Amino acid sequence: MQERQNTEEKESLMAPLKTLEADYPIFDSNFQQFCASHGIFSVEDFLVRDIYMLVALAEEHDNSDRLKQAITEILSIMDSQHQSWLNGFELLEDSQKSKNILPTGCERIDAFLQGGLREGFLTELVGPSSSGKTQVCLLAASNVAKRRLGKVMFLDTGNSFSPKRIAYFISNTPEHADNEANRSLPHILDNILCHSVFDIFTLLDVLQQLLNNLTYQIGQRLRMLIVDSISSLITPVLGGAGTHGHALMAFAGVLLKKLAHEYNLSVLITNHMVAGEGGVTKPALGESWKSIPHIRLLLSRDCISNISGMSILRHPCMAIGERVDFTIL
Structure with a gap:
């Protein structure tokens, strides 16, 4: 079960944004178009982008609040991929x-x-x-x-x-x-x-x-x-x-x-x-x-x-x- 969950998380990280819209409505066509204009097509692509610069670019749009909300959701997904904390016994x-x-x-x-x-x-x-x-x-x-x-x-x-x-x-x-x-x-x-x-x-x-x-x-x-x-x-x-x-x-x-x-x-x-x-x-x-x-x-x-x-x-x-x-x- 754990192995299946890890595989699903990896697939979520690498998946194109458009395939995630069903689970994350915030990733609508407007957000996908905004991302594509900056060479971003998957959650993984955000790992090599300057997020602060991306937020500044989002603020230039009329729907800036929704774009920034979607960027925050992306950061939450990336954060969920981090290895969980281990206690001392688990490390041993x-x-x-x-x-x-x-x-x-x-x-x-x-x-x-x-x-x-x-x-x-x-x-x-x-x-x-x-x-x-x-x-x-x-x-x-x-x-x-x-x-x-x-x-x-x-x-x-x-x-x-x-x-x-x-x-x-x-x-x-x-x-x-x-x-x-x-x-x-x-x-x-x-x-x-x-x-x-x-x-x-x-x-x-x-x-x-x-x-x-x-x-x-x-x-x-x-x-x-x-x-x-x-x-x-x-x-x-x-x-x-x-x-x-x-x-x-x-x-x-x-x-x-x-x-x-x-x-x-x-x-x-x-x-x-x-x-x-x-x-x-x-x-x-x-x-x-x-x-x-x-x-x-x-x-x-x-x-x-x-x-x-x-x-x-x-x-x-x-x-x-x-x-x-x-x-x-």
Whole structure:
């Protein structure tokens, strides 16, 4: 019963406004026309709109009171989609549920992270260029695929996905001799789904479609979702004084955490570094994004020794500042 109710709520969120008029008479043809003129066709579209600006535009119409009343109803529907509050006991129960851990394939990283990347969590790799973020993503994807643990979806935002590198990781493991690797490589690569995503709107479309597929159990078991890199999609829309870009960023964060939590995926994203006060670098996307990932790992690399480092910036079970050195050949 609860599952059916959740499905109906999701369908309500994504449904075109005109299909909701029967249940919400306030969403009449005048309101639908007003929304369509501003590129809004579903309740979900309101998540990426500046509501204050929309209200100001509504005030220019003769029926402004009714339009604003409909906007308020929309906000009420969106608010009803929020995850309900949990008490301490419920939070403890959730934390004690069996959460699978997907090994990355790097022994030192896996030992450091108490097994690897956790399902049900959004893990973010932050670090400067050439610190190894993409290499960790490719290694983790190849390891999940070659172990046939399930499907991996790799969202490539900057042509970083390398089938040759994946093949190298697969063939250079003890359990895959060269001949065996060559024979099984096509089947292993079938477990990695790669999509090119070059703007935030395409990302939101892909994530929403993925939610729909998982909701209705379309496709085989997905275990890991990788976005390399999230910051390259969000940074271009954060400029200016408006809230539009921040709304898009928040919505992307909500969808990623929803995918991780509700469908027990290991979601792995990368983020670059920017200059902060006093010339000290810091993760991009600012304070608003800082609290979104469950786990934040800082990567660094010594270009002379080719040794990389991983430090804890945020983790539910590990102390901030803990560090391990590793090498990915």
